[in-house]
Amino acid sequence: MAEQLVWPVLLAYGEAAVAYAGNVRNPGTLGRLATWGVRIGWLAQTALLVVQASRADAFPWGTWAGSLNLFVWLVVGAYLIWGCSPRFRLLGLTVMPLAAVLLAVSYASGGTRTDEGTSWSDVLLLVHVTFVLAAFAGFTVAGGLAALELWQERALKRHRSGLLRLRLPSLVALDRLTVVTIAVSLAALTAGLIPGFLRVREHGLDVLMGATLAVWALYASILYLRLQSGRRALSASLALSGLAVVIVLQLGLLATHVA
Amino acid sequence: MNLHLVGTSHRLAPVEVRERVALDAEGAAALGAQLARSREAVCLSTCNRTEIYLAADDAYAADREATEALASLGGVAPSELEPYLYRLEQEAAAVHLFRVAAGLDSLVPGEGEILGQVRTAYEHGSVGPMLDRLFRDALHTGKKVRTDTAIAESPGTTTSAAAALAAQVFGDLNGSQIAIVGAGKIGALAARRLIKRGAKLSFVANRTASRAQLLADQLGGEAIPLEGVAQVAKTADILVSSTGSPDVVLTKSDVAGALPARKGRPLLLIDLAVPRDLDPAINKLPDCYLYDIDDLEAVVEETLQGREAEFAKAEAIAVAEADRFRDWLATRDVVPVIASIRERAEAIRRGELAKASGRLAGLSERERDAVESLTSQIVNKLLHEPIVRLKEAAVEERRGPENRLEG
Secondary structure, three states, X not given: OHHHHHHHHHHHHXXXXXXXXXXXXXOOHHHHHHHHHHHHHHHHHHHHHHHHHHHOOEEXXXXXXXXXXXXXXXXXXXXXXXXXXXXXXXXXXXXXXXXXXXXXXXXXXXXXXXXXXXXXXXXXXXXXXXXHHHHXXXXXXXXXXXXXXXXXHHHHXXXXXXXXXXXXXXXXXXXXXXXXXXXXHHHHHHHHHHHHHHHHXXXXXXXXXXXXXXXXXXXXXXXXXXXXXXXXXXXXXXXXHHHHHHHHHHHHHHHHHHO | OEEEEEEEEOOOOOHHHHXXXXXXHHHHHHHHHHHOOOOEEEEEEOOOEEEEEEEEOOHHHHHHHHHHHHHHHHOOOHHHHHHHOEEEEHHHHHHHHHHHHOOOOOOOOOOOHHHHHHHHHXXXXXXXXXXXXHHHHHHHHHHHHHHHOOHHXXXXXXXXXXXXXXXXXXXXXXXXXXXXXXXXXXXXXXXXXXXXXOOEEEEEEEOOHHHHHHHHHHHOXXXXXXXXXXXXXXXXXXXXXXXXXXXXXXXXXXXHHHHHHHOOOOEEEEEOOOOXXXXXXXXXXXXXXXXEHHHHHHHHHHHHHHHHHHHHHHHHHHHHHHHHHHHHHHHHHOHHHHHHHHHHHHHHHHHHHHHOOOOOOOOOHHHHHHHHHHHHHHHHHHHHHHHHHHHHHHHHHHOOHHXXXXX
């Protein structure tokens, strides 16, 4: 049952990604189709997660593939908060293809199955995984926002005359949203790291934990640079680099962490 | 009930006539209420149009009353006002309102203010089922046009391009600080456009102090000498320069010195002067975006090229929405027929149940309810298809070639 639910999700996310691409050239109906694809896909994925949780004997997202599934749901959920408004449709072009690909990877690796997982009684792990994944999802969306901000900054500097017709969010709005998203995600990461370190005594420190600490330091520096030093473009560039780091952590190092 | 529109706008009437029949929101509401006895009425009044939308059984009487009210407002005889009036009925009136709400009939096509004015007119109007539906559809059309087309992002002049760029950088301009360098006409025009979008004039710098003071008195803000411009760069969000100076009035180092105080806040610099007032190298500084007159003209040209396509899209949306309204109007026409069929069917059902009451006497209360429910369901199911067909036929009849809407 859970395995079957992944197909409508993949279909909807894929449709959203394609429609967002078409919307760049021909705004209007395609943008709305994309938005509905995101909404329907996210609802279907919510149903998938609910079915997984109800069928599994253990926490089904504690595995690498399972966490990827939850991560995608959190990314799309974070994007859904404001991303479906017409001015943010270009951001969907960065978020939705990524979501579709990561979910496909998760499915191929068994992330939608219900026969694997970590015991529900390991509360520290559940809190740790949920908050860290939520933080990573927030950083991913912040990376997309930063990419859009940097692209717009470049277009303004180069006096690209067609910029106005793209109906993007304003530069200031993108900057504010990036900072707010990073601040909220950093708080979630902090909340997720605490139970993680409490478990260190039992399981020891590994590469992923070290890298996650580095990510925490990176995003804390971004906030400092933006809020204290006013280095807007630099902090946006770092947020974009942070996205790459988060994806590498999610796809690569997490496998060793949960192995 | 018929939909009827009588009004005047910039397309027919000169400003001398328009200003005489213009009303504020309260006046428009009062006029709507005055005309609404036994009918629906909404008055839409802006600086470019005064239009009265009526839904009335007697369109002729409603039109006469509305014309007299407008003439009385302007202090002229109805015959004097007549050459400046237009009248539209039914679908044509709907298409017109949809185009108005979309900004397609505005003096500056695509401007967004009109949508708020249509909403205000609707909220203050005396609406019933027809005008309620019409205005809600018009507001939906206006929003859809702004969402699905770039018509609102099509500045037609360099000063409006400057204002559009400011909105692209800062979003809502409420609270944004403007500094004007040079108290000439072009700078003042650009400032007015920015103020209209919510920005606030902080400083006017000019070589002649009296002219700076005059503009500051007109638009608000503080008059300062030209030498103080470098200081202004620390606080302003938008700096518009249009002096007649042969030399640069603001250098890269002036702006660079102001950057630490700005803490990453963007600075949009608009240079409308020829020769240029602002050092082009300023554009290389972080968070500074400098546009000169050529850059702005390129923006205008690009948007004008795209405007035709956006207009075609917007017109298509307005016509499609008007088509939907027309379908609704058509089904509305058959509502009395449908009601009468339903009444007749219900009377037959009740009559047959009454006839059978003797045979049903032994039924319990619950069984009687079941029979009631069952017979009602049978009647509804039997009527469903004919009613749907009736509505479709009404729509089809309206959609006949002679009734097809023209864009």
